Amino acid sequence: MTIEILVPDLPESVADATVATWHKQPGDVVARDEVLVDIETDKVVLEVPAPEAGVLEAILEQDGATVLSKQLIGRLKPGAVAGEPTKDSAANTQTSPEQRYRAGLSDGDNDALTPAVRRLLAEHELNPNEVAGSGVGGRITREDVMAVVERKAQAEPKVPEITTAALSEIEEGYRSQKRVPMTRLRKRVAERMLDAKNTTAMLTTFNEVNMQPIMDIRKLYQEQFEKRHGVRLGFMSFYVKAVVEALKRFPEINASIDGDDIVYHNYFDISMAVSTPRGLVTPVLKNCERLSLAEIEKGIKELAEKGRDGKLTVDELTGGNFTITNGGVFGSLMSTPIINPPQSAILGMHKIQDRPMAVDGKVVILPMMYLALSYDHRLVDGKESVSFLVTVKELLEDPTRLLLDV
Structure with missing residues (x-):
């Protein structure tokens, strides 16, 4: 008696998948629930565990093969032990x-x-x-x-x-x-980037923000924040809070185009661009308007860890009304981020760098960061895009505004 190893149900809108890596070879002993093979789709990597303990008898689809949902890719002999010949391994004993x-x-x-x-x-x-x-x-x-x-x-x-x-x-x-x-994810990213360039009237506007106020807050409350909430107070939670407030004031940037219609969203799901070993993914932090700084930090940390480990679910990768990408963690000083369709805009954060700035007629060294907003000019006009970016700048330079809603 053998157990068939099948491709799991593929996510909606995913037609086929690729056998990424077999972790076991014919004749290898496997434990119950031990991962046998990774199946890669355009969005996520699906792990196929062993339903029973035994010996892997045969691999029918090798690494790199294109497979469909519920397709047979291997066989497992339950209850077998190491060294016990199976139907497909007996020929290899000589x-x-x-x-x-x-x-x-x-x-x-x-x-x-x-x-x-x-x-x-x-x-x-x-x-x-x-x-x-x-x-x-x-x-x-x-x-x-x-x-x-x-x-x-x-x-x-x-x-x-x-x-x-x-x-x-x-x-x-x-x-x-x-x-x-190319991996399926890399091909999908390439297709979406090219599609964004070809189907949107993309334009980028820039501004800069003085990060000293937020750095002072983090320095003052970092230890207490971490002790109370179990997570470090980073910059991303401030970025998300400022973006959500700005999106409330400029609903066009939180909207999307669907055919001849404009869809305005009354919720705020923010996509976070995360670099992983498999490529760029954009997991979504949902209902950000309801989250505190601590909840945002915990959510971002969880999504980043899942992204690095390839554990993101389809639900965590779908949706999103606006994207934040932080190239500053890699040292980028300025860039023009590409819109993540069907969204209408994306905000690029960059490296915080000390620069001489004129303040009240005096030259002062301040930690400055460039902001870049790429937007779809079909939906968002220059006035709204620039005003949105200025609002984000003002909220970051004076975080008290987030509390007072001014």
């Missing part, structure tokens, strides 16, 4: 000494090869059967391996002198390149 060695096996008295000896054999591409063991019970020692290596080195012909022409050919060999297929 292997040459080289194959057994590459798999970490050997014959007869050499089954007790130490890790150091195995490493030496692999480094010098030696078969255990070529080495006569002088250890207890005929076991192979490091000295046995090195003796064979020295004999082979003495028997090899002297290496001819390398000419200039030959050296040139060798150097050319280092000018290599590697071609790897």
Whole structure:
């Protein structure tokens, strides 16, 4: 009796998926609920766990294969133990000494090869059967391996002198390149970025903000905030609060175009651009108008951790009325972010850098940050976009406004 390993139900609007990585190979022992394979979609990575403990009997779809929902991709033999032959693994039991060695096996008295000896054999591409063991019970020692290596080195012909022409050919060999297929996420990001450039009348406006007031607040209350809420007080919570307040005053920027209609949203779901090993994702922090600074910080931390670990759900990646991207964490001083369709705008935050500024007729060194708002000019006019950015600037420079609603 075998258990079929199937592709899980794919998210709505996702037609197919790709087998990303098999974590087990045929013949490997697996525990119940241990992850067997990762299935990558345009949005998330789905983990397929083992329904029962046993041995993986067969893999029917290898890494990189395109699969559909509920498609058969492998078989599991429940209750099997390590070394027990399965239907698909029995054919692989007859292997040459080289194959057994590459798999970490050997014959007869050499089954007790130490890790150091195995490493030496692999480094010098030696078969255990070529080495006569002088250890207890005929076991192979490091000295046995090195003796064979020295004999082979003495028997090899002297290496001819390398000419200039030959050296040139060798150097050319280092000018290599590697071609790897794009992940589904990377292809999807590329499609959406190109679509945004081609289908929106995108324009970017800039401003700058003095971050000293917020830095003073963080310095004054950081320790108390962390002790009370269990999370550090960062800049992103202030950005989100300022953006939500500005969106309330300029509803066009919280709207989207649907055909010939404009859809105005009376809720504030903010997308956060997060860089992950798989690529850029934009998880959504929902109902931000109801959240406190601490709740925002906790939500952002949770989404960022899930993004890095590939644990984001489809629900956490869908929706969003406005996006905030913080290139400053990577050192970006200024950029023109690309709109995340169907949203009408995106706010880019950048590196906080000390600059000389004129204050009351005097030159003062202040921690300044550039703001960049990219918006869809089909829906948002210049007046609204500039006023929105100025509002964000004023709220960040005087956070008391957030409390007084002025």
